Amino acid sequence: MHPVLKDAHERREEMVSLLETLVNMDSPSTDPEKTTAISHFVGEWCRDTGAEVEYISRPNVGDHVRATWYPEGVQSLDDGLLLLCHLDTVWPVGEVAERPFKVEGDVATGPAVFDMKTGAVQALVAVKMMVESGSMPDRPITLLCNTDEENGSLTSRPIIEDLAKRSSHVLVLEPSVPPGALKTFRKGVGRFDVTTRGRASHSGADHAAGISAIDEMARQILYLHSLTDYDTGTTVNVGVVEGGSRSNVVADRCTARVDLRVSSIEEGDRIVPKILGLTPELEGATVEVTGGLNRPPMERTEGIVKAFEKARGLGQELGLEIEEAGTGGGSDGNFTAALGVPTLDGLGAVGAGGHAIDEWASVQGMIERTALLVRLLQEL
């Protein structure tokens, strides 16, 4: 067995116990106190392994944490390697009490075990392995853990972009494409809020005087959904609709939340104006749209392909078969790839079920991917 893989296997208990600690900390994006707690736990863990640690506070979200391990005599981030993890989850406080961390055989379960607390463990332990064996690369390694990724990384995006620009590669510890492929392509993601307004009236006494904002919204929804085109990879999903007050009142207001996915920047340029330019169909009604493309597509560039080939080769040395795949889901890798920085995503958990109650991660996968990450950090 390759010595790095052997080292990783010997750390099985350490990894499982660290994963248990992280999974059993509720950390929804919407709870700054909880996400600050987990990011400080991770930050102090990094400090203990010799990192320089900085907590970055932004309004209404938990602290983000940046940890950098510098080689001796180096104090610049330039040409370093950037690891990205998010510590926030889609699960509310109380989810851990409902279904705490558990391991049965090879299968670990618990809130956010797949997306992406296993990936965080891999990043932390990979660096620790290199520190302890004196095999850190001759360049800085930075780990950035944010706490608002599941909400679109609105406050951490500039921090991530700034760090990425100074890095040679970005490695994203988001989960793999089940069962274990790395992500070399991601769709771009847009988010929009649509509000229609009409005029309220009594639905019995004065129906004709009303203008139904719900009727108007229904027409807008049919148009928005008609923009979906599987051949080009474009999807538009109206995921939330709210409107009206009671059944006997013609609704004067309706809102919808819309998700857009596109495969290329050109397709984004074509579709986004259509959504922002919605016009009312009913006389007297109005439509207002805010939003835009939140994450640009991560296109499969030459730099990304090269980094993937490196990972595949290093995987072979470890006896691991590493495949590549694309996904409709966005991540912070979309931001860094759009800057032209070679980005390898999906290096985290092997398993399935992200954002779902049946999510799981393979313990063996976590061990093997930690070894792969060590080799990537040493050889990229």
Ligand SMILES: [Zn+2]
């Ligand atoms: Zn994620």
